[in-house]
């Protein structure tokens with residue numbers, strides 16, 4: 001599990017490094033707050049997406065399911081700054097579906113870790129492929145990276161878009177076209 005003591009020590013060091021007085025009133029509880037916050041932000045490391053995806057429901061029609069505009073907040077592993085936006089998940093069932101909320105839960109499990117957007121996109125797709133054994137999965141993520149906006153190159157409003165396809169989406173281009181039509 002997350003080592004709260006280590007995080008508190010590290011935050012004190014960071015504050016000292018900045019040149020702050022770690023004992024001043026406004027900062028006194030900050031190491032403790034950050035340790036608790038990290039439990040929340042990085043709690044996905046200690047969760048298994050398969051736990052959320054194990055309950056499935058039988059369906060007769062294997063038509064494409066899309067859950068779009070799933071908002072998420074994650075952290076870029078290079079700068080420890082947030083990136084956030086929307087995830088869209090499409091899949092073509094093969095006789096079974098999951099509860100819709102479980103798609104958003106899957107996004108949460110992988111977003112609450114240190115991430116790269118490309119990797120986050122792929123992990124969501126792979127978790128669905130593994131649990132549901134669907135005919136295909138497509139995951140698209142649109143996000144703004146704060147390491148691109150508040151520092152460095154400073155390009156607010158720029159969006160990073162990633163798409164990962166698995167199964168039938170790789171073989172059949174019409175399915176991707178159908179996804180983009182349904183997204184409109």
Ligand SMILES: Nc1nc2c(ncn2[C@@H]2O[C@H](COP(=O)(O)OP(=O)(O)OP(=O)(O)O)[C@@H](O)[C@H]2O)c(=O)[nH]1
Nearest residue numbers: 076077078083115116117118145147148151152153
């Ligand atoms: N591929 C990818 N890159 C990311 C992601 N999040 C942040 N980055 C990039 O990671 C790169 C790290 O580059 P470095 O040159 O090692 O670090 P840096 O000097 O801080 O880079 P600058 O941001 O250009 O100032 C930057 O180009 C970031 O924009 C992500 O999710 N995926």
Ligand SMILES: [Zn+2]
Nearest residue numbers: 076078079147
């Ligand atoms: Zn970054």
